[in-house]
Amino acid sequence: xxxxxxxxxxxxxxxxxxxxxxxxxxxxxxxxxxxxxxxxxxxxxxxxxxxxxxxxxxxxxxxxxxxxxxxxxxxxxxxxxxxxxxxxxxxxxxxxxxxxxxxxxxxxxxxxxxxxxxxxxxxxxxxxxxxxxxxxxxxxxxxxxxxxxxxxxxxxxxxxxxxxxxxxxxxxxxxxxxxxxxxxxxxxxxxxxxxxxxxxxxxxxx
Amino acid sequence: xxxxxxxxxxxxxxxxxxxxxxxxxxxxxxxxxxxxxxxxxxxxxxxxxxxxxxxxxxxxxxxxxxxxxxxxxxxxxxxxxxxxxxxxxxxxxxxxxxxxxxxxxxxxxxxxxxxxxxxxxxxxxxxxxxxxxxxxxxxxxxxxxxxxxxxxxxxxxxxxxxxxxxxxxxxxxxxxxxxxxxxxxxxxxxxxxxxxxxxxxxxxxx
Numbered sequence: 493x494x495x496x497x498x499x500x501x502x503x504x505x506x507x508x509x510x511x512x513x514x515x516x517x518x519x520x521x522x523x524x525x526x527x528x529x530x531x532x533x534x535x536x537x538x539x540x541x542x543x544x545x546x547x548x549x550x551x552x553x554x555x556x557x558x559x560x561x562x563x564x565x566x567x568x569x570x571x572x573x574x575x576x577x578x579x580x581x582x583x584x585x586x587x588x589x590x591x592x593x594x595x596x597x598x599x600x601x602x603x604x605x606x607x608x609x610x611x612x613x614x615x616x617x618x619x620x621x622x623x624x625x626x627x628x629x630x631x632x633x634x635x636x637x638x639x640x641x642x643x644x645x646x647x648x649x650x651x652x653x654x655x656x657x658x659x660x661x662x663x664x665x666x667x668x669x670x671x672x673x674x675x676x677x678x679x680x681x682x683x684x685x686x687x688x689x690x691x692x693x694x695x696x697x698x
Numbered sequence: 699x700x701x702x703x704x705x706x707x708x709x710x711x712x713x714x715x716x717x718x719x720x721x722x723x724x725x726x727x728x729x730x731x732x733x734x735x736x737x738x739x740x741x742x743x744x745x746x747x748x749x750x751x752x753x754x755x756x757x758x759x760x761x762x763x764x765x766x767x768x769x770x771x772x773x774x775x776x777x778x779x780x781x782x783x784x785x786x787x788x789x790x791x792x793x794x795x796x797x798x799x800x801x802x803x804x805x806x807x808x809x810x811x812x813x814x815x816x817x818x819x820x821x822x823x824x825x826x827x828x829x830x831x832x833x834x835x836x837x838x839x840x841x842x843x844x845x846x847x848x849x850x851x852x853x854x855x856x857x858x859x860x861x862x863x864x865x866x867x868x869x870x871x872x873x874x875x876x877x878x879x880x881x882x883x884x885x886x887x888x889x890x891x892x893x894x895x896x897x898x899x900x901x902x903x904x
Contacts, residue, residue, distance in 0.1 A: 691886050
């Protein structure tokens with residue numbers, strides 16, 4: 493027997509129930525740590541799951557960022573410094589990655605407080621996560637406000653990719669079994685991925 | 699030994715290699731079938747993986763849609779009819795779901811050609827996928843052009859949720875083990891999810 497839930501029901505749900513339900517509808521996604529730093533060099537690390545592929549040529553990726561009505565260190569660092577990194581979370585570090593969602597003060601770097609190591613390259617003015625096997629360095633390209641609810645889509649151009657051995661395979665495919673990328677559903681439930689199959693480009697069947 | 703890839707390398711890669719590489723960077727996501735219909739009642743079904751949670755109150759979700767320089771039935775149906783459905787793909791149907799990415803004519807419904815059954819409710823002017831255990835009916839709220847590359851973020855308000863037994867649990871959490879939601883990486887590699895753990899809301903550790 494199916495359960496039907498309507499807009500009027502959703503509006504009347506208790507806040508936490510509604511948050512859990514609506515957050516979960518978009519399904520499971522990869523857990524990604526976003527690394528940034530302020531002009532003063534203060535680093536920040538925050539877990540995101542809403543990371544999108546915007547385009548391959550030019551190479552663009554985006555992160556969906558909640559409204560910035562309260563203090564948001566990631567956003568502030570990106571607009572002032574214009575660089576950010578995306579770091580796939582290795583599954584064995586999922587608890588530490590989740591801990592970055594706690595409200596630390598700006599002066600407290602989540603790298604130090606949550607057990608991750610900073611790594612820098614000459615090309616990107618933001619810290620990478622050393623423990624991650626697949627990391628992307630981006631330069632801010634565009635910030636798009638979503639007027640419906642003041643969420644922001646922050647888009648960056650891919651300037652650098654750092655991949656551990658065994659990640660980039662023939663034809664440019666990425667092996668995410670080897671990166672052991674953690675997955676997250678909603679804000680709190682972690683999953684790991686098991687590969688089923690790679691399918692060929694689909695064509696209409698005659 | 700890490701591999702470093704730079705923006706200049708990406709620009710020089712052969713097109714298919716670049717597409718595979720850059721598409722894969724955002725990681726694994728849930729495979730979602732988007733159901734729409736034209737004013738003439740012609741139905742369409744298309745697989746998407748870039749589905750985002752925009753907000754819980756009001757309940758909003760979005761799909762990232764590629765530039766519409768060529769004929770795009772999903773987009774055309776959404777702008778003319780203003781409704782669409784999101785249907786989690788059950789893992790046993792992942793090959794059929796992938797097949798919806800083939801270029802069928804507008805007069806050929808992917809429901810019929812790819813082995814899915816249409817299901818309608820009085821509230822949503824778009825077809826649901828009967829075989830899906832978690833489906834969401836949305837009304838168009840906003841279409842946001844991403845000027846960097848003409849991609850579109852199509853946002854809808856959640857008007858109806860249809861969940862099979864065992865999906866909506868206490869506190870509004872969704873059980874995606876029971877929906878058996880398929881995952882996809884890039885445009886072609888399918889995964890299934892294995893639950894690791896649900897973690898409590900994170901607080902700074904003293």
